[in-house]
Amino acid sequence: MQRHSFDSLQDEVLPLLEALAPPPEVGERIRIDRGSDLRHLGVRTPARRKLVANGFSFTRSDDDDADVLAAWNTLWQSTDVADVMFLPLDYYRSRVAVSVPPGLWDATLGWIDRIDNWAHADDLARIYSWMLAADPDGVYPTLQTWNERTDLWHRRISIVSLVHYSGKNAFFMPIDSVLPLLEDTVHDSRPLIQKAIGWVLREASVDHPDAVATFIEEHREVLSGPARRRAESKLGPT
Numbered sequence: 001m002q003r004h005s006f007d008s009l010q011d012e013v014l015p016l017l018e019a020l021a022p023p024p025e026v027g028e029r030i031r032i033d034r035g036s037d038l039r040h041l042g043v044r045t046p047a048r049r050k051l052v053a054n055g056f057s058f059t060r061s062d063d064d065d066a067d068v069l070a071a072w073n074t075l076w077q078s079t080d081v082a083d084v085m086f087l088p089l090d091y092y093r094s095r096v097a098v099s100v101p102p103g104l105w106d107a108t109l110g111w112i113d114r115i116d117n118w119a120h121a122d123d124l125a126r127i128y129s130w131m132l133a134a135d136p137d138g139v140y141p142t143l144q145t146w147n148e149r150t151d152l153w154h155r156r157i158s159i160v161s162l163v164h165y166s167g168k169n170a171f172f173m174p175i176d177s178v179l180p181l182l183e184d185t186v187h188d189s190r191p192l193i194q195k196a197i198g199w200v201l202r203e204a205s206v207d208h209p210d211a212v213a214t215f216i217e218e219h220r221e222v223l224s225g226p227a228r229r230r231a232e233s234k235l236g237p238t
Contacts, residue, residue, distance in 0.1 A: 005074075006075065012056055012057060014084060016051055017041055017043050017048070017084065020047045021043050021083075022042050026042040030042050031082070035117060036082060037116055038080055038116065039082065040082045041081065043083045048090060049090045051087075058071040065101045068091075069101065073107050076088055082120070085120055086120070086123065092104065093127060096127050096131065097164075105138065108124070111124055112157055116153070118156070121156055121160070122160055124157065125156075128143075128157065129160075129163060129172075133173075136173070139161075144158070147159070147181045152193070155193055156196050159182065159185065159200055160199070160200070162178050163199070163200050163204075171206060175211050178204060182200060185197065189224065191224065194227035195230065197231070198226065198229070198230030198231040201227075202230050202232075202233055203234075205231070206234055209236070216231050
Protein backbone atom coordinates (compact mmCIF):
# COMPACT_ATOMS: atom_id res chain seq x y z
CA MET A 1 0.00 0.00 0.00
CA GLN A 2 1.26 3.44 -0.89
CA ARG A 3 1.63 5.76 2.10
CA HIS A 4 0.96 9.47 1.87
CA SER A 5 2.04 11.90 4.56
CA PHE A 6 -0.42 14.47 5.78
CA ASP A 7 1.89 17.32 4.81
CA SER A 8 2.23 16.10 1.22
CA LEU A 9 -1.52 15.63 0.87
CA GLN A 10 -2.45 18.99 2.36
CA ASP A 11 0.26 20.71 0.32
CA GLU A 12 -1.45 19.36 -2.78
CA VAL A 13 -5.11 20.07 -2.06
CA LEU A 14 -5.01 23.23 0.04
CA PRO A 15 -3.51 25.58 -2.59
CA LEU A 16 -6.10 24.38 -5.10
CA LEU A 17 -8.88 25.19 -2.66
CA GLU A 18 -7.36 28.53 -1.72
CA ALA A 19 -7.27 29.50 -5.39
CA LEU A 20 -11.06 29.02 -5.49
CA ALA A 21 -11.80 30.75 -2.20
CA PRO A 22 -13.69 34.04 -1.85
CA PRO A 23 -12.31 36.82 0.38
CA PRO A 24 -11.42 35.56 3.90
CA GLU A 25 -14.33 37.34 5.54
CA VAL A 26 -16.76 35.13 3.60
CA GLY A 27 -15.26 31.96 5.01
CA GLU A 28 -15.21 33.47 8.47
CA ARG A 29 -18.92 34.31 8.26
CA ILE A 30 -19.64 30.70 7.28
CA ARG A 31 -17.54 29.43 10.18
CA ILE A 32 -19.40 31.62 12.66
CA ASP A 33 -22.79 30.68 11.21
CA ARG A 34 -21.97 26.98 11.63
CA GLY A 35 -20.47 27.44 15.08
CA SER A 36 -17.36 25.60 13.96
CA ASP A 37 -13.81 25.80 15.29
CA LEU A 38 -12.38 24.76 11.92
CA ARG A 39 -10.95 27.26 9.47
CA HIS A 40 -13.41 27.84 6.63
CA LEU A 41 -12.25 29.06 3.23
CA GLY A 42 -15.80 29.30 1.90
CA VAL A 43 -15.20 27.56 -1.44
CA ARG A 44 -18.53 27.11 -3.21
CA THR A 45 -19.79 23.53 -3.34
CA PRO A 46 -19.96 23.19 -7.17
CA ALA A 47 -16.39 24.46 -7.54
CA ARG A 48 -15.14 22.14 -4.82
CA ARG A 49 -16.87 19.12 -6.33
CA LYS A 50 -15.48 19.93 -9.76
CA LEU A 51 -12.02 19.96 -8.21
CA VAL A 52 -12.65 16.50 -6.74
CA ALA A 53 -13.99 15.23 -10.07
CA ASN A 54 -10.83 16.40 -11.81
CA GLY A 55 -8.82 14.25 -9.43
CA PHE A 56 -5.64 14.50 -7.40
CA SER A 57 -2.35 12.62 -7.60
CA PHE A 58 -3.55 10.14 -4.96
CA THR A 59 -6.86 9.41 -6.71
CA ARG A 60 -5.38 8.43 -10.04
CA SER A 61 -6.41 5.12 -11.57
CA ASP A 62 -3.13 3.44 -10.63
CA ASP A 63 -3.96 3.86 -6.92
CA ASP A 64 -6.21 1.13 -5.58
CA ASP A 65 -9.23 1.83 -3.39
CA ALA A 66 -7.34 1.12 -0.17
CA ASP A 67 -4.61 3.63 -1.05
CA VAL A 68 -7.15 6.31 -1.90
CA LEU A 69 -9.12 5.68 1.28
CA ALA A 70 -5.96 5.80 3.40
CA ALA A 71 -5.08 9.17 1.87
CA TRP A 72 -8.53 10.60 2.50
CA ASN A 73 -8.49 9.27 6.05
CA THR A 74 -5.15 10.96 6.68
CA LEU A 75 -6.52 14.29 5.49
CA TRP A 76 -9.77 13.97 7.43
CA GLN A 77 -8.09 13.11 10.71
CA SER A 78 -5.38 15.79 10.59
CA THR A 79 -6.54 18.92 8.75
CA ASP A 80 -7.94 21.98 10.48
CA VAL A 81 -9.55 23.30 7.29
CA ALA A 82 -13.25 22.58 6.83
CA ASP A 83 -13.03 22.74 3.04
CA VAL A 84 -10.36 20.02 3.03
CA MET A 85 -12.64 17.80 5.11
CA PHE A 86 -15.38 18.21 2.52
CA LEU A 87 -13.19 16.69 -0.20
CA PRO A 88 -13.45 13.03 0.90
CA LEU A 89 -17.17 13.51 1.52
CA ASP A 90 -17.52 14.81 -2.05
CA TYR A 91 -15.40 11.95 -3.37
CA TYR A 92 -17.54 9.19 -1.83
CA ARG A 93 -21.00 10.78 -1.96
CA SER A 94 -21.88 9.36 -5.40
CA ARG A 95 -19.61 6.32 -5.31
CA VAL A 96 -21.35 4.73 -2.32
CA ALA A 97 -24.70 4.87 -4.11
CA VAL A 98 -23.26 2.54 -6.74
CA SER A 99 -21.07 0.30 -4.61
CA VAL A 100 -19.60 0.67 -1.14
CA PRO A 101 -15.80 0.41 -1.37
CA PRO A 102 -14.29 -2.35 0.78
CA GLY A 103 -13.21 -1.11 4.18
CA LEU A 104 -15.05 2.21 3.94
CA TRP A 105 -17.22 1.65 7.00
CA ASP A 106 -14.29 0.63 9.21
CA ALA A 107 -12.19 3.55 7.97
CA THR A 108 -14.88 6.19 8.37
CA LEU A 109 -16.34 4.90 11.63
CA GLY A 110 -14.13 7.33 13.55
CA TRP A 111 -14.79 10.29 11.26
CA ILE A 112 -17.78 11.25 13.33
CA ASP A 113 -15.48 12.18 16.22
CA ARG A 114 -14.19 15.20 14.27
CA ILE A 115 -17.61 16.60 13.42
CA ASP A 116 -18.33 20.05 14.84
CA ASN A 117 -20.93 21.45 12.42
CA TRP A 118 -24.14 20.41 10.67
CA ALA A 119 -22.72 20.63 7.13
CA HIS A 120 -20.05 17.99 7.69
CA ALA A 121 -22.47 15.98 9.82
CA ASP A 122 -25.13 15.71 7.13
CA ASP A 123 -22.68 14.96 4.31
CA LEU A 124 -21.11 12.20 6.40
CA ALA A 125 -24.57 10.87 7.27
CA ARG A 126 -25.37 10.66 3.56
CA ILE A 127 -22.41 8.31 3.12
CA TYR A 128 -23.35 6.32 6.22
CA SER A 129 -26.89 5.91 4.87
CA TRP A 130 -25.64 3.99 1.84
CA MET A 131 -23.44 1.80 4.00
CA LEU A 132 -26.47 1.16 6.23
CA ALA A 133 -28.50 0.14 3.19
CA ALA A 134 -25.73 -2.20 2.02
CA ASP A 135 -25.09 -3.76 5.43
CA PRO A 136 -27.87 -3.03 7.93
CA ASP A 137 -26.80 -5.76 10.33
CA GLY A 138 -23.29 -4.33 10.49
CA VAL A 139 -24.12 -0.61 10.63
CA TYR A 140 -27.45 -0.30 12.46
CA PRO A 141 -26.14 -1.37 15.91
CA THR A 142 -23.62 1.47 15.78
CA LEU A 143 -26.38 3.94 14.97
CA GLN A 144 -28.29 2.63 17.98
CA THR A 145 -25.26 3.30 20.18
CA TRP A 146 -24.81 6.81 18.80
CA ASN A 147 -28.52 7.46 19.25
CA GLU A 148 -28.19 6.79 22.98
CA ARG A 149 -25.45 9.38 23.40
CA THR A 150 -26.22 12.95 24.41
CA ASP A 151 -23.59 14.42 22.06
CA LEU A 152 -25.37 16.49 19.41
CA TRP A 153 -23.51 15.19 16.38
CA HIS A 154 -23.59 11.49 17.23
CA ARG A 155 -27.30 11.73 17.89
CA ARG A 156 -28.12 13.78 14.78
CA ILE A 157 -26.08 11.51 12.51
CA SER A 158 -27.78 8.43 13.98
CA ILE A 159 -31.08 9.89 12.77
CA VAL A 160 -30.08 11.50 9.47
CA SER A 161 -28.33 8.30 8.34
CA LEU A 162 -31.72 6.56 8.24
CA VAL A 163 -32.63 8.20 4.92
CA HIS A 164 -30.88 8.88 1.62
CA TYR A 165 -31.31 12.65 1.87
CA SER A 166 -34.70 13.19 0.15
CA GLY A 167 -36.73 12.44 -2.95
CA LYS A 168 -37.48 9.18 -4.69
CA ASN A 169 -36.19 6.12 -2.81
CA ALA A 170 -34.99 8.27 0.08
CA PHE A 171 -36.55 5.96 2.63
CA PHE A 172 -35.20 2.41 2.63
CA MET A 173 -35.21 1.06 6.22
CA PRO A 174 -38.01 -0.98 7.81
CA ILE A 175 -40.25 1.39 9.71
CA ASP A 176 -39.91 -0.80 12.82
CA SER A 177 -36.17 -0.08 12.83
CA VAL A 178 -36.58 3.65 12.34
CA LEU A 179 -39.28 4.65 14.82
CA PRO A 180 -37.43 3.34 17.93
CA LEU A 181 -34.49 5.66 17.21
CA LEU A 182 -36.88 8.58 16.84
CA GLU A 183 -38.76 7.52 19.96
CA ASP A 184 -35.57 7.58 22.00
CA THR A 185 -34.65 11.11 20.90
CA VAL A 186 -38.00 12.86 20.45
CA HIS A 187 -37.73 14.55 23.85
CA ASP A 188 -34.41 16.13 22.85
CA SER A 189 -35.47 19.73 22.22
CA ARG A 190 -32.32 20.87 20.40
CA PRO A 191 -33.37 22.29 17.02
CA LEU A 192 -30.90 20.21 15.00
CA ILE A 193 -32.29 17.03 16.57
CA GLN A 194 -35.91 18.05 16.14
CA LYS A 195 -35.37 19.00 12.50
CA ALA A 196 -33.68 15.66 11.84
CA ILE A 197 -36.63 13.79 13.37
CA GLY A 198 -39.07 15.78 11.25
CA TRP A 199 -37.05 15.13 8.12
CA VAL A 200 -36.94 11.36 8.64
CA LEU A 201 -40.66 11.25 9.44
CA ARG A 202 -41.41 13.21 6.28
CA GLU A 203 -39.56 10.72 4.09
CA ALA A 204 -41.02 7.73 5.95
CA SER A 205 -44.55 9.07 5.50
CA VAL A 206 -44.51 8.34 1.77
CA ASP A 207 -44.54 4.57 2.35
CA HIS A 208 -45.82 4.47 5.93
CA PRO A 209 -48.34 7.30 6.34
CA ASP A 210 -50.37 5.62 9.08
CA ALA A 211 -47.35 4.78 11.24
CA VAL A 212 -45.97 8.29 10.87
CA ALA A 213 -49.32 9.94 11.58
CA THR A 214 -49.66 7.85 14.73
CA PHE A 215 -46.14 8.75 15.85
CA ILE A 216 -46.79 12.45 15.32
CA GLU A 217 -50.05 12.33 17.26
CA GLU A 218 -48.47 10.43 20.17
CA HIS A 219 -45.60 12.93 20.42
CA ARG A 220 -47.34 16.12 19.36
CA GLU A 221 -46.59 17.86 22.66
CA VAL A 222 -42.82 17.32 22.46
CA LEU A 223 -42.22 17.70 18.73
CA SER A 224 -41.21 21.25 17.88
CA GLY A 225 -43.39 23.22 15.48
CA PRO A 226 -40.82 23.09 12.64
CA ALA A 227 -40.28 19.35 13.17
CA ARG A 228 -44.02 18.64 13.16
CA ARG A 229 -44.66 20.73 10.07
CA ARG A 230 -41.84 19.01 8.23
CA ALA A 231 -43.05 15.58 9.33
CA GLU A 232 -46.60 16.30 8.13
CA SER A 233 -45.65 17.95 4.83
CA LYS A 234 -46.14 14.81 2.73
CA LEU A 235 -49.13 13.45 4.61
CA GLY A 236 -52.57 13.86 3.04
CA PRO A 237 -55.47 15.53 4.82
CA THR A 238 -56.50 13.77 8.03
